[in-house]
Amino acid sequence: MNKQPLAFRMRPTTLDEVVGQQHLIGKNQILRKMVEQKQLFSMIFYGPPGTGKTTLASVLANEMGVKYRNFNAVTGNKKDLTIIFEEAKFFPGLVVIVDEVHRLNKDKQDLLLPHIENGSIIMIGATTANPLFSINPAIRSRTHLFEVKSLDEQDIKTALSRALRSPKGIDDQVKADDEALTSIARLANGDIRYALNLLELCATATNAIDKETVEAYSFTPNVASDSDGDYHYDLLSAFQKSIRGSDVDAALYYLSILIEIGDLESIERRLLVTAYEDVGFGNPQAVARCINAIDAAKRVGFPEGRIPLAHTIIDLCLSPKSKSSEVAIDAVKPYLKDQAYPVPGYLRLTPVGMKDEDKYDYGRLDLVDKIQYLPDALKNVSFYTPSLNSQYERALAENWKKLKQTKRTNNLAKLKR
Known part of the structure; x- marks a missing residue:
């Protein structure tokens, strides 16, 4: 029995096996052009977790027949880099796939930069963070940036169907109906790794997966997010803007995701900012009640803490809005410069x-x-x-x-x- 996870076994080795990302690998698109012309550049792939950034990097190296090495920006050290640089002397243009590239500290950057500059290595970085904000300008100016997008429902279903049929995967030992695949795809939220892991879990329970099986074994949808990733900040931004826009339903939806993640700290910070920034004098008592609700949520913890939080969000959403305090303090700034x-x-x-x-x-x-x-x-x-x-x-x-x-x-x- 193969003990490697299904998601690992199903990792593509060619561009044609990659699901989604047609804006990069489709006909006449840039990454396919690179493969066709046997010309690879240092680049950074950025996008949500589970969208295949690292896999895409290794596929490019495989397609072009060049050696590659993996390096993790957090756990890798200078000694690991030195070994890679020595190997690059014998294999010029060695591809170095750097996971969590936004976490490279200055020492590691200083070691990498001259080798990227002279082309002795080709660095392909992968990150969930926006490189325009998180990547050191020295690294960024020497690389090309490509967004790896979240996979849609049909992309995920295609990958699941392949895994069910493939000899590397489940090899037709288990069947799954279309409703089950749709359910997994929706729960995955664009993360192919999550989808394959859930499929594998269901396959251990039955040889005929249906929607009820998926519901029984999917303990939570894929809503958790890396606190350093773009999705996390997008989620907080949507949460705050929904309250500002007086959309109760949207604000409660984003609150629920943040509760699933267990991120009470971010909820507290964004609620306080929104209460003072957007409601303010529109309803000062709602601002005071917001502070009390946050205190209550922290005292009782989750899951009960969701109740006072929902209470204050409805209160803030439906309150009159006034940004006069923020506008007033910001109006002072120009005079400080004179x-x-x-x-x-x-x-x-x-x-x-x-x-x-x-x-x-x-x-x-x-x-x-x-x-x-x-x-x-x-x-x-x-x-x-x-x-x-x-x-x-x-x-x-x-x-x-x-x-x-x-x-x-x-x-x-x-x-x-």
């Missing part, structure tokens, strides 16, 4: 050489809303603009307008008379 404006003397903690009549008087609370607090050069600038989406902020706006009608002054001596 020059350093001095604090008015009468506002200093310990004003020196100032007459008593010109000093701030802590006993005259009747004057505090008539004093000029901004530096002279900024005294007529207004940063806050009220949003009128809620009754609460409309009340704030009315008070703000009244205060604006008062002419503030820096002549405290005159003000005190």
